[in-house]
Amino acid sequence: MPFIDLHTHSKYSDGMSKPSEVVIESAKRAVLLYALTDHDTTEGVAEAKERAGKCAVQFLSGVEVSTSEHEHLHFLGFGVDVQNSAFQKFLKDNSEARVIRIKRIIKKLAAAGVDITEEDVFGRVKGIVSRAHVADALKQKGLAQNRQEGFRKFLVKGAPGYEAPIGASACEAVEKIKSAGGKAVIAHPGIVKDIWDFEKWVNCGLDGIEVFYPSHNAETVCGLLDIAARYDLFVTAGSDNHGPGSGRTSKPGMEIPAAHYERLLKIFNL
Numbered sequence: 001m002p003f004i005d006l007h008t009h010s011k012y013s014d015g016m017s018k019p020s021e022v023v024i025e026s027a028k029r030a031v032l033l034y035a036l037t038d039h040d041t042t043e044g045v046a047e048a049k050e051r052a053g054k055c056a057v058q059f060l061s062g063v064e065v066s067t068s069e070h071e072h073l074h075f076l077g078f079g080v081d082v083q084n085s086a087f088q089k090f091l092k093d094n095s096e097a098r099v100i101r102i103k104r105i106i107k108k109l110a111a112a113g114v115d116i117t118e119e120d121v122f123g124r125v126k127g128i129v130s131r132a133h134v135a136d137a138l139k140q141k142g143l144a145q146n147r148q149e150g151f152r153k154f155l156v157k158g159a160p161g162y163e164a165p166i167g168a169s170a171c172e173a174v175e176k177i178k179s180a181g182g183k184a185v186i187a188h189p190g191i192v193k194d195i196w197d198f199e200k201w202v203n204c205g206l207d208g209i210e211v212f213y214p215s216h217n218a219e220t221v222c223g224l225l226d227i228a229a230r231y232d233l234f235v236t237a238g239s240d241n242h243g244p245g246s247g248r249t250s251k252p253g254m255e256i257p258a259a260h261y262e263r264l265l266k267i268f269n270l
Contacts, residue, residue, distance in 0.1 A: 002261040004033040005252045006060065007076060007187060007210060007238020012044040012127035013064075016243030019044035020051040025241075026252040027055035033264065034252075035062035035078055037187075037238070040094045041128045042082040058270050064187055065173040066094060068166050072191045075173045076210065076236070079268055080182030087180035090168070095128050097167035102129050104163045105155065109134075112160035115141060131155050132246075147247045170197075171204035183207040183267065185236055190220040202231045212237030212254045234267055235260040 008022050009015030015022065019036050026034050034057045036048040045061045052059035060078045067073045080087060102121060109116050120137040122129065135150030144150035154161045168176070177184040185208035186201065198206070211224040212235070228235050237254035264270070 001255040001257055002033075003029065003031050003253045004237050004256055004261065004264075005031045005239050005241065005254060006033065006035040006062065006078065006185075006236045007037050007064070007213070008035070008241045008252055009038055009064075009243070010036060010044045010048070012041050013038035014128075014130040014132035014242060014246075016246050019048035022241065022243065022252065023048050023051040023055060023057060027052075027057050029251065029253040031057060031253045033058045033060065033261070033270070035060040035076075035238075037062040037064040037076050039064050039074075039128050039130060040066060040091050040098065042080070042088075042091070043127055045082050058265075060268060061182075063091070063177075063182075065091075065168060065177065066098070066165060067168050067170050067173050068097075068164075069170050070192050070195055071165055072188065073170055073195065074187040075170070075177060075206075076185040076187045076238075077177035077180070077182040078185065078236075080177060080180040084180040087176060090176045094167045098129055101163050101166055102131070102134060105131065105134055105161045108163065109154060109161040114138075114143065114154065114160065116143075132242075134161070170201060174201060174204045174206055178205045178207075183234075185210055185234075187238070188213050188215070188240065189224060190216040193220070198227055198231060202233070206231075206233065208234040208236055210238055211235045211260075212256050214239060214254070234263055236264065 010019040049059050063077045065075045121133050135147040138144040138150040174184040187210050209228050237256040239252050241252045
């Protein structure tokens with residue numbers, strides 16, 4: 001089956017590598033179609049696109065937009081016009097909401113007696129701030145062994161630093177992606193199975209589903225393929241690669257059935 005990756009992250013959000021480095025690793029893994037999808041920013045797209053051209057990897061501009069409706073309800077935007085000023089304003093607003101949230105988290109942790117400051121977190125940020133940077137700061141201080149433990153002990157629901165997400169609604173995320181000429185795809189839907197509302201999202205303009213994803217088991221994949229067929233949504237695959245040392249998959253690329261791959265090529269005129 002074809003090997004693609006339409007869900008990756010770089011240092012411009014919470015990844016560990018430069019955009020060009022993620023592309024090079026994808027090329028080594030024989031990825032045929034690639035997109036950089038940093039959280040709420042397209043800053044790394046130009047670098048990734050340039051490197052993809054040199055590596056003979058087909059490239060899509062991309063972004064992952066967070067929402068306020070659920071911790072993990074995110075929408076991927078592919079083929080967006082990164083020069084669209086209204087879309088960039090939207091991303092800026094969403095990223096500023098992230099800053100507010102992270103500052104609240106730090107304040108809560110400090111109030112709970114955790115030794116952490118804003119400088120500890122924001123001093124390590126290269127692009128868009130996220131809870132991963134808080135977890136990294138906690139690791140640096142010896143309060144967690146890795147990002148995952150940092151999240152588990154301090155940042156998830158019930159933990160001392162939990163703060164609900166703020167920012168765009170699901171429909172706003174989809175509509176903004178579409179208004180910038182992109183296609184909107186729900187990211188890792190298996191993670192948010194308890195709040196599925198595909199009819200609403202489709203009515204808002206949803207175009208596709210990330211079906212093939214590392215944590216999706218066979219049952220989830222089959223269910224999502226049925227939903228994709230019911231609503232005529234196209235299917236994507238992504239590793240959610242954050243790079244070495246992130247605790248997430250460090251190997252880019254996911255297999256996708258040839259028929260779905262061919263449909264992607266037609267949709268994006270590749």
